[in-house]
Amino acid sequence: KAGVTQTPRYLIKTRGQQVTLSCSPISGHRSVSWYQQTPGQGLQFLFEYFSETQRNKGNFPGRFSGRQFSNSRSEMNVSTLELGDSALYLCASSLANPGTAGNTIYFGEGSWLTVV
Amino acid sequence: AQRVTQPEKLLSVFKGAPVELKCNYSYSGSPELFWYVQYSRQRLQLLLRHISRESIKGFTADLNKGETSFHLKKPFAQEEDSAMYYCATYNQGGKLIFGQGTELSVKP
Numbered sequence: 150k151a152g153v154t155q156t157p158r159y160l161i162k163t164r165g166q167q168v169t170l171s172c173s174p175i176s177g178h179r180s181v182s183w184y185q186q187t188p189g190q191g192l193q194f195l196f197e198y199f200s201e202t203q204r205n206k207g208n209f210p211g212r213f214s215g216r217q218f219s220n221s222r223s224e225m226n227v228s229t230l231e232l233g234d235s236a237l238y239l240c241a242s243s244l245a246n247p248g249t250a251g252n253t254i255y256f257g258e259g260s261w262l263t264v265v
Numbered sequence: 266a267q268r269v270t271q272p273e274k275l276l277s278v279f280k281g282a283p284v285e286l287k288c289n290y291s292y293s294g295s296p297e298l299f300w301y302v303q304y305s306r307q308r309l310q311l312l313l314r315h316i317s318r319e320s321i322k323g324f325t326a327d328l329n330k331g332e333t334s335f336h337l338k339k340p341f342a343q344e345e346d347s348a349m350y351y352c353a354t355y356n357q358g359g360k361l362i363f364g365q366g367t368e369l370s371v372k373p
């Protein structure tokens with residue numbers, strides 16, 4: 150079956166703009182989580198959704214937001230972009246809530262965001 | 266707070282040599298630990314998890330609660346093992362938290 154799909158794969162934005170990234174989880178998966186990956190900070194948790202509800206949130210400013218739809222697809226939005234938001238944004242999906250024993254998280258290829 | 270530490274940013278070995286990627290964790294309860302791997306231009310993928318006690322691509326990892334470690338080992342490294350390796354665990358809030366990653370470079 151198809152893996153986690155993220156769109157767009159690459160994008161360039163200017164400071165002050167906003168961006169929306171999309172994630173389609175593996176069919177049947179109800180949990181979607183988002184991570185930011187940068188060379189300096191590594192992989193940092195952004196937020197996690199399960200059945201359209203945000204279950205967990207990382208330590209990011211309010212400019213970062215997300216949502217999950219009834220079909221489990223998810224979007225994340227970053228408003229008022231800053232240069233430091235340039236990163237690879239990874240989406241991951243799993244059957245159960247992360248933290249459930251035995252649950253496996255599968256990652257997408259990511260969306261490369263460059264802010265200029 | 267739970268934390269995962271990978272002390273080495275880069276580990277370089279020759280083909281056929283043993284390799285050990287270090288991971289230490291801090292956790293007050295019973296942790297569930299993972300190793301993820303990211304090959305060049307590929308997605309992050311699960312390599313192994315401690316509860317499975319499996320060997321994947323020749324890699325093994327044993328949870329040592331006394332030393333709070335979950336080091337990844339392979340007796341004979343191959344060039345195709347070159348990749349970024351991340352140790353990860355769930356924190357008490359259910360977030361999957363990662364170490365900073367170790368880049369493994371296997372030279373011919």
